[in-house]
Amino acid sequence: MTSGGRGSRTPAGSAARTSAGRRPLTPGPGLERLSLNTATVRGRGLPEVVDACARAGVPWIAPWREQLVALPAARAGRAIADAGLRVSSLCRGGFFPAASADERRARIDDNLLAIDEAATLGSDVLVLVCGGVPNRDLEGARQMVADGIAAIEPHARACGVRLGIEPLHPMFAADRSVITTLGEANALAARLDSPAVGVIVDAYHVWWDPRLREEIAAAARHTLGFHVSDWIVPLPDVLDGRGMMGDGVIDLRGMRRQVDAAGYRGPIEVEIFNRALRDRPLEEVxxxxxxxxxxxxxxxxxxxSRG
Amino acid sequence: MTSGGRGSRTPAGSAARTSAGRRPLTPGPGLERLSLNTATVRGRGLPEVVDACARAGVPWIAPWREQLVALPAARAGRAIADAGLRVSSLCRGGFFPAASADERRARIDDNLLAIDEAATLGSDVLVLVCGGVPNRDLEGARQMVADGIAAIEPHARACGVRLGIEPLHPMFAADRSVITTLGEANALAARLDSPAVGVIVDAYHVWWDPRLREEIAAAARHTLGFHVSDWIVPLPDVLDGRGMMGDGVIDLRGMRRQVDAAGYRGPIEVEIFNRALRDRPLEEVxxxxxxxxxxxxxxxxxxxSRG
Structure with missing residues (x-):
């Protein structure tokens, strides 16, 4: 559907351009693809987190938009590039469904702004968490998602930012994402048929799916990101209960191999929403x-299989 | 796949036989198909609940096996029949996957006992919650489920008890059911290909599924039960956070019509795991x-469309 995987990605935004020629960080052994999604260490300022990544040999970072309030996108992008890091994605756009047309329009406007922020930051991927169900109308909500992405796609393409549709675990269908399976995300990407639209595979959200293997293969070259964390038992919390890799039931290496076999060569983000983890010292995390x-x-x- | 829907079901067990000729309860207006799954009022003894159903004009009841400790199945079945009620299902068998062959054998033995209890109680359906993932091996667990059901199917058929494979919400995949979609339950039922094996459609577990409409149609005449409750936002608790119908986002009437259109004519169980609800007076619930x-x-x- 789209051309090219993520292996040879070049940051699209202005921050990356102003930093051209800056020496990239030397990753820790085996950490070439590792990215810290900053949700894992939420509550810290971006400069502190960037610095910690550089010292730990973590070569990629995925900021959240809320961090661009304290440190605007252009400065954030420079700080990241100055540290020799690269941006794997910006979290997040989406949340398209709403009960009124005015509200839907406002959300599209916010997504256009998010695309600008991604480009300025130096991220060529904006993660989309598509939004929940207004008025008990699940099919209507799914149509609003398709319409919303179609509305922002031209601006994304013009900015060199790709939109990563992230299917969320079905336990978030009501309030966060009516797109709940990789199959559905693939179908949506196929329907939009643009080089600026792809999918994000997050292990925590999709591990349970009996059709996962086929859908990872089908996602192939429009996979724009791979996120890891773990599903722990018992689940401590719906929103904030993800586990560190290895603490739960997901066969992460097996899934990573499937994603790689499908052609993905980009960064692998660690995104763990877990209060106890956030409370630990940054370096330890x-x-x-x-x-x-x-x-x-x-x-x-x-x-x-190591090549 | 199987012959006949649930419309003309005749209770199979001995309790029902001993109660032959007893006058059935006159249901409350519009409540002909309503069944109380006793999880909704957990903590009460079965006789108290049976009595309350009779007074409220609720003509069906679905006990849990844990209630058959205080009141053994034969006596429970007589009490239910004496009150003019019928049993919509017995909850629950299943939990087939386990790390060792001995443990898997023990679980199969327990399922054979559950089939006996269902027959004695006068229930022609035993609900199966299939079990979670040992050792990070999701595909292996699914095979253990298929093997487990195959192992108990002959006894179920001999006893006149049908096994209802209930797909659970994917948030229970790790610890309760690796069967997470109606599509997967349908495929498993097709693979087992027995008149004694069907599926249960529980709105709370499957409402989010983009393939739900097709799979409800495909389940058609092997649908052995339809359960209702609601998905409330925010979800109060993973295990104990279901809502009363109408308090959440699920289009229950729409789903009920789809299930009916596929040919199901049996009872509709209300199964709400919610502590606050259980704390209210039984008559009020x-x-x-x-x-x-x-x-x-x-x-x-x-x-x-009312016929």
Whole structure:
């Protein structure tokens, strides 16, 4: 559907351009694709987190828009590039369905702004969390999502930003995303048929799906991101209960291999919403994240598939 | 796949036989198909609940096996029949996957006992909650489910008890059911290909599924039960946060019409796991349940599709 995977991505925004020629960070051993989604360490300012990533050898970062209030996108992009990091994605646009046409229009406007922010930051991917169900009309909400993405796609394309439709776990269908399976995200991307529209595979959201293997293969070259965390038992909290990789039931390495086999070569974001984890020291979180990433996601030295 | 829907069901067990000729309860207006799943009022003894149903004009009841400890199945079945009620299902068998062969054998033995209890109680349906994931092996767990149902199917058939595979919401995939979609339950029923195996459609578990309409149609005449409750926002609790019909986002009447259109004519169980609801007086819970059932599930007088 789209051309090219994420292997040779070049940051599209102005911040990356102003930083052209700056020396990239040397990643920690085996951490070449590792990205910290800043939700994992929420509550800290972006400069502190960027600095910690650089010291930990984590070469990618995925900021959230809320962090661009304290540090506007252009400055944030420069700080990230100055540290030798690259932006894997900006979180997040979306939330298209609403009960009134005015509200839907306002949300589209906010998404256009998010695209500008992504471009300025130096992110070529904007993650879309598509939005929930107004008025018990699930099919109507899905149509509003399709209409919303269609409305912002030209601006995304013009800005060199790709829109990553992220299917969310069905437990978020009511209030966060009526797009709940990778199959549905793939179908939506196919329907929009634009090089600026793809999908995000987040292990936590999709691991349970009996059709996952086929849909990862079908996502192939329009996969714009791969996110990891773990599903722990019992689930501590609906919103804030994700686990560190290795603490739960998901076969992350198996899923990562499927995503790779389909052609994805881009960064792998660690996005863990978990209060107890956020309360730990930043350096400790990053060290654990890197260790678990090597143990449960990346291929180890004994793995013959390591290329 | 199987012969016959649920419209003309005859209770299979001995309790029903001993009660032959007893006069059935006259249902409340519009409540002909309404069944109380006793999880909704958990913590009460079965005799108290049976009595309350009879007074409220609720003609069906679905006990849980844990209630058959205090009141063994034969006596429970007589008490239900004496009150003029019928059993819509017994909850629950299942939980087939386990790390060791011994444990899997023990679970199959427990399911054989559950089939006996269903037959003795006078229930022709045993609900199966299939079980979670041991050792991060989701595909292996699904195979253990298929093997487990295949192992108990001959005994179910011999006892006149049908096994209802209930897909659970994907948020329960890790610890309660690796069968998460109606599509998967249908495929499993097709694979087992027995008149004693069908599926249960529970609105709370499947409402979010983009393929729901097709799968309800495909379930057609092997649908053995339809359960209702509601998905409320924000979700109060993973296990105990279901809502009363009408308090959430699910289009229950729309789903009920689809299930009916596919050929289901059996009872409609109200199964609401919610602590606050359980704490209310029993009569009040049943009155609210009946009122909401009429308002949001059954067809009202103004509905031209009412036959």
């Amino acid at each position: 990053l060290a654990t994240m890197a260790e678990r990433y090597r143990e449960t996601v990346a291929d180890d030295a004994a793995d013959p | 049943l009155a609210t349940m009946a009122e909401r059932y009429r308002e949001t599930v059954a067809d009202d007088a103004a509905d031209p």
